[in-house]
Amino acid sequence: MTTFNPNDIPSRFDFAEAQNRIFQMWESGGYFEGDPKSEKPPYTVVIPPPNVTGALHLGHALNNTLQDTLIRMKRMQGFNTLWMPGTDHAGIATQAVVERRLKEDEGKTRHDLGRKALVERIWKWKEQYEERILGQLKQIGSSCDWKRTRFTLDEVCARAVRHTFFDLFQKSLIYRGKRLVNWDTYLQTTVSDDEVFSKTVKGQFWHFKYPVIDPKPGEPEYVIVATTRPETMLGDTAVAVHPEPDRALDRVASELREKLKKSSDSEKAIVEGQLEALAARREAMLPKLEQLRDMASDGRKLMLPLMNREIPLVCDVWAKPELGAGCVKITPAHDPNDYEVAKRCDLPMINIMNRDGTLNIETGVYSGLTMKQARKKVVEDLDALQLLEKVEDREIELPQSDRSKTPIEPFLADQWFVAMSELSQSAIDAVVDGQVSITPKRYERGYLDWLGEKRDWPVSRQLWWGHQIPVWTKACESEAEVQPLVEAIQALSGFDETVAAIQLEPCEETDPEKRAKLELPFASIHVCVQSGCEEFESALEGLGLIREEDVLDTWFSSALWPHSTLGWPEQTPELACFYPTSTLITSRDIISLWVARMVLMGLNNCGEVPFDKVYIHPKIQDGFGETMSKSKGNGIDPLDVIAKFGADALRFGMAHLCTETQDVRLPVQFECPYCQHSFDQTKKNRILPKVSCPGCKKEFSTQWAESEEDKRLEKGAVISERFETARNFVNKLWNASRFAMLNLEGYEASPISEEDLTVEDRWMLSRLTSVSGNVTAYLEDFKYADATRELYEFAWHQFCSFYVEMLKDRFADETKRPHAQRMLAYSLDCLLKLLHPVMPFITEEIWQNLARICPERGWADVETANHCIIDAAWPALNPAWRDEAIENQFALYQAALSDLREIRNSQNIGNKKKVKFSIKCTGDIADLLQPLGIYFSRMANAELVELGPSAVAPETSATRTTADMEIYVDLDGLIDIGAEVKRLEKEKANLEKSISGKQRQLANEKFVAAKPDLAKEIQTSLSQAESQLATIADSLQKMTAKL
């Protein structure tokens, strides 16, 4: 190794070079690895596995910075830490991305490729993005145990999924049922509610007449229903009317009156109009509505046109008497509200659609048509029958699939469900009992409310990318087939209930004739197979059973993450050591989807909660308060921030903005690739393929560049200037340590006795004690912003601006030098450790350099420093070193210094000009200030000529006062009287304001009676202020006289 020369240290930290080198050193040194055999107490965090859909964004950078900061502190505190890394297969999101790519690049659909080939393609995509994601996490500095990296679709996780599914199936907590789903006819899959968006389009509102069968005298021959989707009438199974039209109209009216009270003037007219219309309607329609209600109660039936099917007239609250004719057609299999009506009224549900969006055989002559074709034909046919009453133009809300941008069809499909009642309750109890705490506490409510609904969890997804459901099914045509098949299956499994679990699902259609007509089986046999029984699976297929094609909801595997990654269901040493994990750090949008499900699955599978603390961090928005996303163009790549500012600055910036609020704003800038000028992103320029730099006027490309011409331009980075503060802080720390190393030549370690400590040494020890205690407590409580603020303030304005400055004088004195060196090495050592969790790279780099000059450090007890800072012992200073008296003493010095500097500035005295000054104060104060008096020279180029009660103001002087002192700067030959008068007048005004405020308070008898202690304090500060005022007034008078 070449000899280390502090003079060679550059004045900037070369983070780009250091980050990779240091990370490799940590990783190859095994510092990230959790040891299941360790004697140390475990501390475990599982990463919220990022989706392999794409690259990481700034939200991930925040999330992982917080986890890494915590795990690094715990590692230094002596815990056996494990941060478990991995990625999520993210079912539909990933499959959709790959399918879209396939369509764009090759014009193919997944059906052209087939299941096997498509899944292979997605695996390739996954490999590519996983590598990129893990690379990004490492660049951030994440100290995960990378050898343990898991993927929610890998063998270990798959085994856990299969065991869980089998267990729940066996307990009958998994069952098969029908459910109305959002069907994407293009992708031929269900999409979740949050992947559906509503689009307002121009459409029509058709009014049809349905004939009444055998109307009684006085009853209408037709009822009128209205719809925006005529084709669905082929699947109608009822028409509903309101059971209490009278009361329903009353309620609407009273709601309108409530609204009227709250309305602004402009709205009032509209609401009043609505009320009048309602009253008129009531007058005209109520008898008819009541008649319809009576007809429904009497069991009157209607003839569904075109299909010639008898359908009932039913009573249900879904019908709105205030709208249209007051009747609503019910299509249970193709409308969510109608589906609910059908469940309430026990109506049949007729599915009229094939998976590709065409109409099925239920629709007779319409079979095979697309929805659009069917709509046209249905309207024409009804019109021909003179059953079309009228058509209105109207704006309608059309649900669309976010993935394929095609209309969503509500569709009744077979789905697997997890029964949630018991499972949810266990997860509710865990939080109510305090086994799991959620920080900030306000998020508990959403968690509990969501679980409290105990809605069954539909877990099947009609996708190819995911955990295929391990169930084999066969339909039995008759009752006679059932028993022999069950017996055959049991025999094949060797009557082993740990291999196969069987469920019998009877057909919900009990009428054998109807079953035959609709080609429905008598019952279905479902066999769930445990993992590792491939031969049995083949044998089942030999019996004619077919494997379920659907895969599981992504959250099913995510729910197992804390234990599946540790090897469950195997009772591995890792599981024994690291489960339950300690803390989960995530963002609020997945509290119910993920956190709640992990709790209940952890309890079900392991009998213990998966973690005892959950911390929910804020979400990052751009300067406009919008969430960042690639599709908006305001997304920031953490790697761009790292390239410009360094990983430590990114991390410090992230932690610094992590307050208890819900959202934090981070204004976004473009950075010109030519001149490095950065300027604000606007809603306009963030969507352009190329942007012109306002600095150098050259054009650069953005993420939207598509044309060859645009792509040839240099690409501009998207960054945020908010990281500049953090970058500057990194630089400050780097240079403070550079100064230290330049002055530690000849360092020798040896203990310092307590009596030899100077005032500033004791002050530094006191500060270090407070700061280390505060930072520890803040981080334990997830108060990241408070921790970074404390560290920033301490490192910059206390350690650098005062302590290091004061040490300079002591370094110049040979006799004081060795002592000063030891104190500097010790305090820097301590500061680096406190900063390490947030700023790991620079602290490690400085640590390693420091060790070359002073490998042994400490003031009372000298020890050899740990080889790496990453597992050095976390500072735990003796609380006895916290010394308020010393800190107050120091504050006196700082106050005097601040006044001196202000005089220099207001009098415009150059730094090189030495000034003389005196301080008038009590003898006690003088004793306190005395030892620090020499430092006025270095810090303000000012010489203290007199200190104590007898100090007097020179003839021409500037005067400042504090509560404890009067400061006179001798300005003979220097003074700008005008400036001084102005300054004194301002000071006088301030004091007068302060005095009158205090006087008012003390004149308030109730206050003095209620808070005597506080009143006493104010009384004291009032007399001080009055004495200050006297001094200032006196000076002002003298100065004014000289004008």
Added chain:
RNA sequence: GGGCGUUUAGCUCAGUUGGCUAGAGCAUCUCGUUUACACCGAGAGGGUCGGGGGUUCGAGUCCCUCAACGCCCA
């Protein structure tokens, strides 16, 4: 529709249980290259704490109400 959050200096945010002249960083202005750092140092200016009402001796802080913005659930 229900729930949650936010509104404090030009910008981004702190502000503990109500209490003395409401703080920080960035930006602005003035001065300054004293060899760790100009990604620096010293200083200054800048706030009717979203509007209205209430409780209180006293409100940025507690309560009510209105407004704007954001998020989650239906």
